[in-house]
Amino acid sequence: MKVTSHLDWNPMLVDPTGRRQNKPRTLGKTMVIDKGLGLNGFEDLLDTSGAHLDMIKIGFGTSPLYPQQLLRKKIEMAHAYGILIYPGGTFLEVAITQNAVSSFYAMIVNLGFTGVEVSDGSIEMDRKLRNKLIETGLEEGLSVITEYGKKCWGSSIEVEELIETVTLDTEYGAELVTIEARESGLGVGIFDEQGNCKDEELSRVLSAIPGQEILLWEAPLKNQQVHLLQLLGPDIHLGNISPHEIISLEALRRGLRSDTLSFGNARS
Template sequence: MKSFEFLSKKREEKPRNCGITMVLDKGLGLESAESLMNISGDYVDYLKFGWGTSIVHDREIVKAKVEMYKKHDITPYTGGTLFELAYMADKLEEFFAEAHELGFPAVEISDGSTTISHGDKLKYIQMAKEKGFEVLSEVGKKNPDLDKELTLDERIEYMQDELDAGSSLVIVEAREGGKNIGIFDQSGNAKEDEIDYILEKFDGSKILWEAPNKDQQVFFILKLGNTVNLGNISSDDITSLETLRQGLRGDTLGKI
């Protein structure tokens, strides 16, 4: 039982179909991660092992963390950069086998830092599904100049194709910083007209909006409600985001 529970706003319990929170693990130690999940795990749905961090940490620790997250009803998954590294090295079979061995139930398929044809990306989404993984895919480039070459209509087309290929959620790229990329301008402000256009053409319940900064989280919650799916949340900000979702901070108090 939570303290002051009579003042809380109930949200859908896990496994949730909406109001999903994806947290970025940038290299937490096992004990630190477990302590954090003991207090905040109820509010985390997906846990991304960021970039290629899994490569530089002890295999048994990674495996133990994966199992710990799953015990908290959280889906841990490999970051898209790890898939891209495996693609570049022509080691995709080994990548999928190792992900299975480590206990990951999901993987991210992206092409943010590499050049992969759209058709091949869809093929790899299907391949991961056939190998028993849940797939989250990401649309967008990590280089702002390359990202700007993608039109909104192209993004939406790719998002729909990836959903049709088997992705359970499509991530809209914003990187860890959330500035000058995708739907955010150089100051990190959301481009509301572009977001509205995307939502006119694509099922918003299947979008995981990367929103690493508090102002961005507030924007999405006030615009789309506390059931909006948000990702790339810092492990330090799990409780912060949940209080925003529940209207327990001045930014959203009485507004949701």
């Protein structure tokens, strides 16, 4: 076979589904959780997966543990790839408990973060405060991602409460509402102690929400990603993905793995 100097992949091989959006995407967003990548690892992540990555969450309350110049560099690199970057919601919960919310917002804006996560996974928060935190984020020019669900083992979804949360959060300006599953994906939210999806709870949630495009499902485990993609389609938003699994998840979305090969057969 003659070798040419440049040859592109057949589009049918790049995306057998024929439906994957380019960035900036409105469907099928992927969020990675960064639990401590150094600059070299972060740069490798962006070089290999930047086109398939929409959001980076600097996990938990780890943001102040980095050398500040290193953190600024990571944020700057995310900007260059058109990636929304924000600290974990637990860090804002710490700011609430320490009466340092104003300082928190001032610092994350100064550092260059482009988003904020408003959550109450580890604390109790009334509706008035939640609304205020969303409004403050928007006033600071940040994209606001909210989160529903408690982090404690065995916690589940209260559908009526979720409906109210999604409705009010989006009315106040939240772009997405995250469904909590922690970084483990075990014994929390829609997943049982073995990490299997509780389909009955999932169905109740979907029947009550006006559109699944406003939900970001935390699904750190491969079997969870496959199950949700098969059940809800490749255009769902998925989060808490490990940095080394972004390409693997993108292959699942496009029908480039055996688990989702049938996605390519549905091409219209």
